[in-house]
Amino acid sequence: METIQKEDTKAIVEKWVNEYSEALFSWAFYKTSSKETAEDLVQDTFLAAYNKIDSFKGNSQPKTWLFSILNNKIIDHYRLSAKTTKKTISLSEDRAYEITEGFFDEAENWKSTTINPIWNQDEELLDNPEFNTVLKNCMESLPEKWNFAITSKYLTTKKVAEICQDLNITVSNYWQIVHRAKLALKNCLEVKWV
Template sequence: MKINKENAHKTFEIWVNDFGDDLFSWAFYKTSSKVTAEDLVQDTFLSAFHKIESFEGKSQPKTWLFSILNNKIIDFYRKNAKVNQHEFRISENVANHLSDGFFDELEHWKSMEISPIWDDESKLLDNPEFNHVFSNCIDQLPEKWNFAIQSKYYSDKKAAEICQDLDITVSNYWQIIHRAKLLLKDCLEKNWSLKS
């Protein structure tokens, strides 16, 4: 059915009723904030309403709405990355230097020890205090590293898309992800162990 001015309001009302809860659940899963999730869903429906006459039905309405929502989530993390980039954020040179410290001259791990905090890692993400520490560790990453991690793990973007967003090569992207994960692990082990 072609959407026009006459049926746009009714169609939109149906979409809000049919898909609002699913959109909210996804936004909440991605942001861990009820208020942020509500705002993102509201922004999604507002954008969809203004573009509803351009919806051609080539995809399902739910797919189209989720596409808009995912873009809103990415914009939310980009905006936060810019706001927080000067707050306790290390530079890329320092981050490279720090992550180099995990390897010897032959690129082997210097230490194979496993921190006790990972003994029961399956329950860590259910712990609000751990999530707070984890969020702070992510915020300390260099801007590009932060964006790459958020895009890959929170927005489920593909490597090619992230490379395009950051204007980097695929090999550079995988190096950033690898080094970022090393720094996150180190940051969590140092800061979470103080709380556990």
């Protein structure tokens, strides 16, 4: 693709907005569960595309390029929210370990195999805005490192090695943190989601 002239930039980006806004919004909403955040991320994506359109060489489809920008915006969003979230109500790592220890016996086997009835619902919980609010609050109550690990694993396209590098931890420590974070989330949801 030849270098795009400035006068063409506006027309090209307007065309992309018309063609790809809905798909980008759907992806951003799926990743954030917030309409406002998704709208902001899509707007930021098109603004970044407009400002960096000279770097688009046409080696991929515009939609692929825009999704790449959006995914980076989503990662930045979670990175920033992990740093700026008030942690006054969050668990300390020691307390989180204490809570999750209760799930295992001395031989590291599950103490109970019963499943809480809230997990046997027919509805898709992630489609329920009230559940998403409770889930978000439970995520925010995790220790910062645990929140970042689980958010990076499930809500971004980052590889384990990258996440470990960001957290400055070993891979085995990472998997333990993710496991403990899931247990802490399960416990929080079972207490707060009625």
